[in-house]
Amino acid sequence: MVTGIETVGVVLAILPLVVNQLDAYVQGIETLKGFRNKRYRRQLEEYSTRLGTQHAILLNSLEQALEGVVEYEEEISDLINCPLGSFWKDQAFQRKLRRKLDRNYDVFIRTTTEISRELQFLSAKLGLDSSTSAQISWDDAGTVERELKKFKDIFSKSIYNELLSKVEGANGALKTLVEQSRRRETTRKLRVYKRKPLLKYRNARKHAANLYNAIVNGAYWTCPCRASHCVHLRIEPQSLDEDESKYQTQECLLPKLRMVFASKSTSTAKPSWYWQEVETIPIISEPVATVPLAKAKSASAVVTKNAGPHRRVTFAAIVESTLETVPWPRVDNLPAPKQISNMCSALCAQNVDDKLLGSILDRCDPVHRYNVYLTDKVDSDVPTKTLADVLESSAKDSFRFNIANQSFMLSRHDRLSLAATLALSVLQYQGSWLRPHWRTQDILFKTPKSSTPTLLDRVYLSAHDVSCPERNETSQPVTAVTSSSSLIRCALLFPLALSLVELSLCTPLSSLQIPEDADPVDAVSDLKTAARVLHRVYAESGCRYGDVVDKCLFWPDTKNMQLDDEEFQRTVFDGVISPLLEDLKNFEGRDRIR
16 A cells, blocks of 8 residues: 555556546547537536646646755655655655655645545546557447446546645645745745854853863963963964855864964073964864763863962853763774973974874763864964054055055955954953954964965964963952943943944044043043044944944844854844945855845
C-alpha cells in the first residue's frame, strides 16, 4: 500500500490520465451523430478544464515544495515526469522535504493522500490505470455503448462534480501549505541570518575577555622587563557578510583574535624583541561535566587593575550565558602544545620555522585554552599613529591637497569601514580591550610603508600594559560603565557617538568646539559639540548614519544598558551596527541605495 510522500507520485500518475480521458470523451462526442446534446459536451469540457487547472496548480505547488530539496532543476523534472519512480521512496529525499515543510509536512501528506484517494476512486469508475491508454475507438459500437453507460452512471449521480470539488478544496489547501512553508522558511532564514552574526560577536566577546584576563592580567609576565612590554588587540575593518552559509559552520563562529606584543625602547637597555604579532585560536580539550567554581564567580568577568591604593580602573562585565550552546573545537587525539609559562621568554626563543609558540589559558576559565601562533615579526621599533592624529592631518591636508601625505588620509570608504568596525568593537571588546571611556586616541594604526596604500591594513586598540600577577588577587569586576553626567544617556555608546561624528566630518571634536560648548564636565562639553554639529553629520553621511549618531547620543531606553544583557546586545546590533554595515555595503555598490 502506498503511504507517505509516495502518494504524491500516485496523484501525479493518475491526474493526467483522468484529464486525458475527459479530453478523449469531448473529442469522441464530437464524432457521434446520435450524441448531439450540447449540454453534456459543455459539461465535459468544463470538467476537463477544471481538472486540468488543478493539475497545473498541483505541479506549481510541487515545484515550489521541491525547491531546495533537490539540487538541480532536472531532478525536479524527473520527479514530476516519473511519478512512480524510486526517487519518491528515497529516505534522504523524504528527510529533506520533511525538514523544509517542517510542521506542515504531516498535513501535506494527509492532503495529498486525500487527493490520491479521490482520484483513485474516479479512475476506478472510469476503468483507468497507469497502463490504460486514453485513446477510445469511437467507431466500435460496443465501445461507444460501454463508454456512454459509464459516462451516464457517473454524471447522472453528480459523483464527478462532488469529487472534483473535493479535489479542488484539497489542492487549494495544499497550495496554501506550500506557500506558507516557503514564507516561513524565508522568515526563518532571515532570523538565522540576523542571529548568527550576533552569536559570532558574542562568542568573540567571551574569548576576548578570556584573553584579556590571561595576557594583560595573567601570570604570563614574570620577566624583570615586563614594565617595557605592552599588548595591542588588532581589529579588522568590517564589511557585511552576505553569504548566510558562512554562519552554518563551526569555524565561522570561532574567533581567531590577533594581537601585537610590543616592547618599548629605554635609554638604559635595548629590548630583546620589538614587535611580534600573534593569532590565538581557542581550543576545548575536555568536556565540562559540572559548573566550575570559577564560573559561579562570573567566569567571564574581566579582572580589573589597581593603579594604587585608592584608584581603580573598572570595566564592564562580560557575557557568559550566551556561549553555552556555541560549538567549540575539540582536540582529542592530538597532543596539546606546551603551555607558555613566560610570554617574554617564548617570544625571545621563537624559531623562525616554528610558528606555534604554545598555549595559554585564563585562570577563571581553565577549560578553554588558546593556541598562540606567530604571524608577523619586526626587529625594530614600529611607528604608530592614533586615529585622532590621522583625523587631524586629514582635516588639514584635505584643504591643501597634500599629495605627499595621502597614505595618512582617510577616504570616505575608510571612514565608513572604521565606523562599522568601531561599533562592532564596542559589542565585542567593551569592558576588556576597549577602555570604558575610549576616544579616537585609543585607536592605533601601524604606520604604512610606502608600498601600502591604506592605513586600514593594520588597526589596533591602544596598548595595555601587562601586570604583575600578584596585583590581581584583590581585583573585582563591576557590571557597568558609569557616566560622568546624567545628561549622558548611555555611557557605553557615548564614546562611539563622538567617534562617529569625528569620522563623518573627518575632524577632531576639539576642532569643532566653540566657546558656548564649554562645561566643567568634559563629557557634557563634548555632548554639546556633537549635538550642535549633528545636522552636519546628516548632511555629510546621510540619514541612516545620522540616525545612528543621534541614537548613540540620546539613547531612548535607559533600561538594562549593560553589554551582558542579551536584549541590549540585540538592540545595539539592530539599531547601531547593522545600519552602519548597510551604509558600507551601499557605498561598495553591493546593494541598491534605498
